[in-house]
Amino acid sequence: MVKSKKVDNLLLRAENVKIYFDQRGNGKNVVKAVDGISIDIMRNEIFGIVGESGCGKSTFGRGLINLLPLTEGTVYIDDKDTTQLSKEEMKDMRKRMQIIFQDPSACLNPRRKVKEILMEPFKIHGIHDKDVINDRIIELMELVGLAKYHLNRYPHELSGGQKQRIGIARALALEPEFIVCDEAVSALDVSVQAQVLNLLSDLKEKLGLTYFFISHNLNVVYQISDRVGVMYLGKMVEVAPYNSLYNKRYHPYTEALLSAIPQVDKDEQKQRIILKGEVPSPTNPPPGCSFHTRCPKKFSKCVTEIPLLLEVEKDHFVACHLYDSFHEIHNR
């Protein structure tokens, strides 16, 4: 499995995480948003995750920082089981993990000035020393590349990029270690998106942060991540370091996803794999490999057996029956 032996640098370990939504409360119509994912995230690493809408990437991100209860499985942070923490311990833990949301207009209180928005985390965590807070807020504004006068503005007076910077500053307020970026640049225009992506990279280096970076855009994820995970219908189908994924994409879904991205560069516009049909409902996922209904390379085993996420190359994991024999060779 992806989780390896004991690693020194390990920050977060998710073990067989399942998050189900029981819509009616009667065990029928259960949406299996996240269906058994295990990953390790190293300190100071950017773990990028891609997938289409409804694949469970945001749900998984929220599960990692305990914003959603896990149906099954555990998340360890520094060997501490976050599902077993008391309320007090959890509050302490929250300082260490933060989230940046997609739509900066929706996650900032429109009736508060930027300064008040940034003071909120300190109030919640019982830091009341005004001088300390003020110094920290000014420091935060500098970190995210905004000026002091922005502190007296309301969110509607800021541009989309500036609002997202406030969202980032708020997430950084309590000096967290781990940040979930949930489509953090998706609502921004290309030129602003590039600014914010660079800012996130710089901050990671400067402050030694670790990101779980969620996006539907493989280009963006590829640009920023150290390792990339591809999700489909609540399952991880491929996990690899970004350069390994560039060299070779094993899973037919990853290949199709990549080829579907419209490329600006005419040389890159290769023959496109157009998948037929749509993502099946996560309430009633297909048996066997959940991708088999759209897979151009499916064979009989795919319909009946669920493929496991196996290592086909060093650090490159794939859940696909095409490579079953690969795995055996690799392990010999």
Add this chain to the structure above:
Amino acid sequence: MNQKEPLLNIQNLSVEFRTIEGTVYAINDLSYTLNSGDILGIVGESGSGKSVSSLGIMKLIPNPPGKIVNGKIIYEGKNLVNISEKEMEQIRGNDISMIFQEPMTSLNPIIKCGKQIAESLILHRGLKKKVAFEQAVEMMHSVGIANPEQRAHEYPHQLSGGMRQRVMIAMALACKPNILICDEPTTALDVTIQAQILDLIRHLNKEMNTAVIMISHDLGVVSELCERVIVMYTGCIIEESSSQELFENPLHPYTIGLIKAIPKISKDREPLQTIEGVVPNAMEKTDGCSFWPRCKDVMLRCKQELPPMIQVKQDRKVRCWKYVVGNRHEGI
């Protein structure tokens, strides 16, 4: 119609929105032509006026506050700016149709899909209800909806996002229009579904010889689909070119910056190049080039005079002083 006459000819179009806070100059002196069978791309970031320009063609700009203050939109010898609402109704949906970004908000939620498509056939072609419905089903079939007979009896909420967009396209194409305006038709869709829809638009363009105006913020989409591209910034066209040349050798500093700001999936990862600053407020009219505050190659003249569209080659125009003889920098 004369062979040489373009299908649609927009000349010096200017649109303003008069609001309490001031006048927003949404479109300034916009001119372009569209020939039958063309696929023209219009790119630009939010607020560049790309959507307003297409709403202008359809005469769908809400008045007040919006107003076409200057210019002509000539279609089949008629100036659409001056014709009555009654005449416009004959053209809208019949000769020129439009599809929008969010299919859920543009479809009527309480009317069955088939009936919605049949509406325009009844209105413009004077067909009987039953015949119109049969044609609607046929139309649904040709845009790749499986089981059209059954789907025609379903409501929009019963369909997926991609299917809804197909219904929108079927509706837009029901009367076999000469021009199809697509305003960010795939922005709300997943990449694999986006690939399907773009393929469909390309196919319909060839098959029905419908001219397409493709409006998008995604340079990749435009690069793959369009033959000719217009780049807009603050309501002005700043560059016009064949798509091949534009992406291989962009001329305007804004276009260059925009292309460099897109994350690419390539072997050697480099930090993204950004365009400093933000898009200026559309309420302020500057004398010079609207891009100069963000431009790396700014000259004195840029701050004083708005550059004209300069023809650098056949089919290649750019609005930048760099390319005026005497001011010329190296390398066109």
